[in-house]
Amino acid sequence: MTLWGGRFTEKLDPAAWALNSSISFDQRLALQDVDGSSAWAKALEQANVITHEESQAICDGLRAVRDEFEGKTFLYQPSDEDIHTAVERRLGELIGPSAGKLHTGRSRNDQVATDFRLWLLQALPRVDAALRGLQQSLIGRAETDTDLLLPGYTHLQRAQPVLLSHWWLSYFWPLQRDRQRLAQLQERTSVLPLGSSALAGTPFPIDRLALAEVLGFMEISSNSLDAVSDRDFVAEFLFSSALVGTHLSKLAEAVVLFSSAEFGFFELSDAFATGSSLMPQKKNPDVFELARGKAGVLLGYLTGLMATLKGLPSTYDKDLQEDKEPVFNAYDTLKAVLPVLADALRTLAVRPERMRAAIDPGLMATDLADYLVEKGVPFRQAHTLAGRAVQLASQQGQPLDHLSLEDYQSLSPAFSSDVYTVFDPKQSISRRETAGGTGPKAVAVQIQQAKKAVASPA
Amino acid sequence: MTLWGGRFTEKLDPAAWALNSSISFDQRLALQDVDGSSAWAKALEQANVITHEESQAICDGLRAVRDEFEGKTFLYQPSDEDIHTAVERRLGELIGPSAGKLHTGRSRNDQVATDFRLWLLQALPRVDAALRGLQQSLIGRAETDTDLLLPGYTHLQRAQPVLLSHWWLSYFWPLQRDRQRLAQLQERTSVLPLGSSALAGTPFPIDRLALAEVLGFMEISSNSLDAVSDRDFVAEFLFSSALVGTHLSKLAEAVVLFSSAEFGFFELSDAFATGSSLMPQKKNPDVFELARGKAGVLLGYLTGLMATLKGLPSTYDKDLQEDKEPVFNAYDTLKAVLPVLADALRTLAVRPERMRAAIDPGLMATDLADYLVEKGVPFRQAHTLAGRAVQLASQQGQPLDHLSLEDYQSLSPAFSSDVYTVFDPKQSISRRETAGGTGPKAVAVQIQQAKKAVASPA
């Protein structure tokens, strides 16, 4: 049984059937399809298209179908072209010909758009929860790893000392923006296409606002032609996922770096590291590498979908069938990666002495320039003088804080003996108490902001 | 002059300079750079880092620099590595050494992030206006082309009759979603990074909230490490642009189709069509083809930027310099394409008779099935019967409304002589008055919704 054979004199070629069929992946919409169909049956009843008894029978039958899906006892047939066909076929087996009234006034075009939006409306909060899980892990680290200093890097060169708490939180805020984007997407997804029928609107007097309310949608679509082809919510989810992926790739790159022997700032727990089939000493940060690699994969899903959408006119074209797999894959990827990263961070060991040792006096060169600024030297000149000091120290083969006072004074008379105080990294950090800075008080405020952010809807 | 030569003993290699320099494209941030610098000078004064006189001198000098940019009299020097260097260099020429105090406590890292956000905050409303321009053109068509019928298509096969007004508006709503996305991006862009310095926060007691207010930002960034590397707003703009591009490609594909001789529904104005260097008769819809093609280009900008971001750890890496050109290009593309499409739509001629002639009786096959539904036949069976009627008509080589009543009744006794009324396309349309449907009243409501939407901020 297909839902469309009437005018055809020949059956679909088996290889064409295999290509065309979507049941292998759209069965994931089974519950949403049943729920959407139940609501539709009731709406048909309210519109006096079917009787109360018919509606009742359909809804009872659909409940039985739903139980089969939930109990994993539903048996798919080879003829089930897609989930809609499977549900209607099974409904017919259970309740007989009145099942044939269910599809009145609707089409698979508005049906699948509705199912898919319903699915995403349920999936988004789960992604949000997974993002919050990682955020909490980062806050936990920020609260635990207080008072630890490490070099901040730009261009992967040591730049200035920062607090490790501050560093952890630099990965928190991107996820907060992700949550905000997904929350806005939740609203944009919550627009009901059902009632648009194939493209022109349903001819039966369906109360679409009531239908939306039953199904938990906030709004109804305004234009039937647009409603059946609008896949903005898909593109937006894939973009948001890819941007989450990019954020995770940043964190992953940093953890991979800091777990190297050369940095040596972090050591992963054995429970979140793997070994080599050849080299017995290896302890590899595979889960972070995978997180980084999957940023590419997620970007591929986005690109693929948008290229598929490009150049289609409005209303439904079959190309749109390619919308589901990337969404399911992106969702599964995020759900697999986020909790693992959260736990891997929670359990990693930090090595304060390695981090502290990496703060060589050169990282206070900006403080040295600022010292001159406070003595009245314009910053641009102060910067040059501090640069010369760096050069001089390098020529002498010694650290910046080992230059003699004479050397300093040879560069500028503004230097005096208090110059050596600038080389204390704690002082450097404590000077940065502006909002968002790495000073301990600013970071304490930031931790409170982060806790508040993670506790609320984005 | 560079802003960083102090510690170096050798000048940058000329080819490396050419690769590294960004002045060729970041000069587009000139006004934003000046404005950000003025605000910074005042903030330094308020923080007692520089005197009132110094601040005054700097701001006066910057005003003169700004005038040069606006008057296009600013002379770039080969040594101007980037716009920040150019501005500071020129300021020094105008006001002398106190120019060297401007860069105190900030870095090009927070400066460029601020400039770029400022630029986008000013650009987004212009994109919104261009989108509204096209929306208004679509509303105008919907109001003008009332009462005209054409086939609606799915799979590029004639499906059901729809009103041309409804069809035009199906391209309106995607743009409305675009405007909403851009409005949300506007808020997310309105977060001030200035005061984050290179990565660790500025060591001077800058009032960042006051600074944000002066520059028109709604919020300040929460974490300095994140603030200097956050390019989410860039990715999001490129995504939104690419999605606009996809929407325009849909419209373009449809107009190209409808302007073909075979469809013949539209004829472009000579002012928006071009010819062939070889074939004298050709009249080509180039501007729509370009709009469609540029959807690909815009997707490329998005992909490129996200691939560039992938795998960078947090804080500033030079790779981020690749963020500007795609944004400028995407903006220019939208600004070039949108008004042309708006005017091309405004001036195109529609051919009602061609559209009407394309509505063959087969398009009312769904109405035929619905007719049976109203006679009590379950829809699934009604669908099959209508399909058989289509098949029969096809075998007889005549349109669906030319089947004899006997033929109809041979398929089902539910058919009676009133069956022929279903073949009036106007009736088919007038049956679709559910919200969002193609019925004339529903479309009238939709036009009002569209006018309200375009008149308000998204």
Add this chain to the structure above:
Amino acid sequence: MTLWGGRFTEKLDPAAWALNSSISFDQRLALQDVDGSSAWAKALEQANVITHEESQAICDGLRAVRDEFEGKTFLYQPSDEDIHTAVERRLGELIGPSAGKLHTGRSRNDQVATDFRLWLLQALPRVDAALRGLQQSLIGRAETDTDLLLPGYTHLQRAQPVLLSHWWLSYFWPLQRDRQRLAQLQERTSVLPLGSSALAGTPFPIDRLALAEVLGFMEISSNSLDAVSDRDFVAEFLFSSALVGTHLSKLAEAVVLFSSAEFGFFELSDAFATGSSLMPQKKNPDVFELARGKAGVLLGYLTGLMATLKGLPSTYDKDLQEDKEPVFNAYDTLKAVLPVLADALRTLAVRPERMRAAIDPGLMATDLADYLVEKGVPFRQAHTLAGRAVQLASQQGQPLDHLSLEDYQSLSPAFSSDVYTVFDPKQSISRRETAGGTGPKAVAVQIQQAKKAVASPA
């Protein structure tokens, strides 16, 4: 059992295991893994690392494992992290501790690279065969549909008449280029990484050239660090697939257009078209729409993989595990789509009268200009005059060949009564016998070229 637990004190976290494990997709490399291992065992024997008896036992055991894979009786264990682990685990069960000698001197890094290349070496000829299948279908059409005329289009506007045979073959040559690219990729894939060990080369005196010969590789890799990380062959396969996808999308777009009611040039066989769940009259070209849509999906695989590769240093990083799924998916996509398109083309009906009717006299406007050229008018002027004729005919509301001779002569005295001969489309076509042109003789030559091309290796 993992292949690497020795130095670890804690087991891998279950969620991390699930993320890290690749058995769900790399089991597709089972036979290649066994074959590579057998060859390695023999190479170890030849290098006197293991005895003849050990090698024999290993090879016998591997043969049994291979039989299990082929007979689908192989039982995976939850501890099988990847296909390499599964094979070695099973081998141990079958032959005991001497299985532990197999992995001597190699690593999963060179092993998986070898397996994957072996797989692709076997897959590429199958893709080539599928491409040839579609090419043959196109040649078949070109031979069948001889003497049929249709309009050629540029910008989707009717341009000049062409032979349908010529049109079909315009989709043949892109596939020929695809075949050539894949054949060159075959050679580039045929480079053996085995013997590179984890990264530094194997410490045992393996004869890699002999090993290559046994496994059917043409060359051995030159640098072990490169060999374990080189995924160029993956990127190149995904690019070639995406370009095939683009070519299919062109064909698909054209068939979708030509199958529309408005063009009406083609009618798909019922065996390769589908219907609507709502609209009984619909006959949709789904398989072509899917082919077009999958061009986007294939592009996504390419983009994703390349973004994953970007920014990794050389040698093996775990991110590379993301290389397999896109390749398997791309391969499956091509194998599913190509034969269906081939059969759908073979079985579609063409409508000569619809195509012929679409050749209005305007399509001979270039011939009209060429007529003037032959009378000595420079082409640029002839083009303008023919354009004026088009304009004049349009103003008179009649076709170009209905303009009176006076009208023509009012435009230019070069026109005389023989002008009307240019409006015969057959003549227009027969004038284009230059190589590659649409003239019947040129097309006959082209058919022979195509037959020769498809019969030979690309």
Add this chain to the structure above:
Amino acid sequence: MTLWGGRFTEKLDPAAWALNSSISFDQRLALQDVDGSSAWAKALEQANVITHEESQAICDGLRAVRDEFEGKTFLYQPSDEDIHTAVERRLGELIGPSAGKLHTGRSRNDQVATDFRLWLLQALPRVDAALRGLQQSLIGRAETDTDLLLPGYTHLQRAQPVLLSHWWLSYFWPLQRDRQRLAQLQERTSVLPLGSSALAGTPFPIDRLALAEVLGFMEISSNSLDAVSDRDFVAEFLFSSALVGTHLSKLAEAVVLFSSAEFGFFELSDAFATGSSLMPQKKNPDVFELARGKAGVLLGYLTGLMATLKGLPSTYDKDLQEDKEPVFNAYDTLKAVLPVLADALRTLAVRPERMRAAIDPGLMATDLADYLVEKGVPFRQAHTLAGRAVQLASQQGQPLDHLSLEDYQSLSPAFSSDVYTVFDPKQSISRRETAGGTGPKAVAVQIQQAKKAVASPA
């Protein structure tokens, strides 16, 4: 003047003109356009379409136009829609009406495809030269940095010692594959479209093979419809560029890592590093970061073009105008980046002692396992035992070579006092003399192979 105004009654809208015009970028094809036109004029003469005098006049005129382009004295006019129009317009100014005979029998469709291929045929050898420049730089390093050891890494964890020469060459071979791909593209680009006219083939008896020979093409296109729309060579160039970009990103990532304070293996020359506007001590590897970032940008060009191509039917659509900018940009990017990287590598300083110090005894754990293998222990067991030794050393807080013999023997009686010899990294390296391995002799062979490869055409 446009080349197509005849049939139009209204001029193109100025904004539409701006969108449609391509002169801003296709002027880069000026010389190719002139050369193609000269060849065409001669071909028209040979086909007796124009006289020898006309051909002579046209060619003389074109030579003058060419001189203007080369001398940068050519004056573009606002009406120059594209380079073809500009050339024909100027030719007309120089030689009068006979210029109007040049465009006989051709179209801008085959003309631009010819120009663009000609351009690429000239550009590809320059890209090859730039690739060879970087290859030579790598060979130079490999020859200079002989006998230096550093850790090889997998998963960014120290794995096994390798020779620095070997490491440098691991970046050589990917470029060799790039060169091979580009050489094959050169052949595929060398197919002449000229003579295909707009789409149907030229009606004049042009000898296309002779024309190809004059212009330096190896073949002529086989199908005119395909020839005017085939942009495979564009896609393939952009793919090859993006893959070059990926290879450069690998090298760049590695150099950035090794130039960090933590690795400290490399120090960039001051001539190839830049500083910070804020932090006086910074020395940043900007050129390598840009190379890495541009890998993303190059991928964007590829994606954009392929998305643009997707869904177009065959023959020319205006969307194809988007093909040029990405190619020019990709070419400029490669030409800017490759020489800078070559020189930056040539001039960087390596720090042998830092590299040597990073080879801790743990890197010989595989050798330790191999030691047991040689004592008859199966590798799998040997791997486990070596892993236990690593664990034991870690628990004792000492390096692997400081475990006592008793400790070793407690793990396995196969250990005896000669075990400590395995910890010599030079010995570890010298054991890897299989082809492609890191042993000194194998690397010496590899250097010879590389020199031979770079000296020959790819």
